[in-house]
Amino acid sequence: MIELEPELQAKVENAALASYRALKCSVYARVDIMLKDGVPYVMEVNTLPGMTPTSLLPLSASAAGISFTSLLDEIIEGSLQKNYMQKKLSSLPDIT
Numbered sequence: 001m002i003e004l005e006p007e008l009q010a011k012v013e014n015a016a017l018a019s020y021r022a023l024k025c026s027v028y029a030r031v032d033i034m035l036k037d038g039v040p041y042v043m044e045v046n047t048l049p050g051m052t053p054t055s056l057l058p059l060s061a062s063a064a065g066i067s068f069t070s071l072l073d074e075i076i077e078g079s080l081q082k083n084y085m086q087k088k089l090s091s092l093p094d095i096t
Contacts, residue, residue, distance in 0.1 A: 008038060015040040023047075027078040030057045 004012065016031040019042045023029075030049035033040045049057040053068050061071045 012040045019045050
């Protein structure tokens with residue numbers, strides 16, 4: 001895992017979150033970022049990243065202390081919650 005200075009780490013995190021939100025991603029995605037002269041550039045937002053134990057998302061999670069099993073559990077739980085909320089909202093009466 002690459003250690004970044006706290007200020008640069010914050011810039012990278014903000015770029016990743018801004019991209020994730022701008023594209024209205026939900027549950028999970030992998031945001032690829034390159035740094036040039038201390039400036040983060042978003043290269044790609046992958047909404048269906050590889051999920052084998054040796055794929056980039058699971059490897060990144062592992063570097064952050066999240067096991068492959070825990071990562072899968074979080075994705076499944078997040079997906080179930082999203083599906084539940086969509087069904088609940090779609091069953092509300094139309095008030096327009």
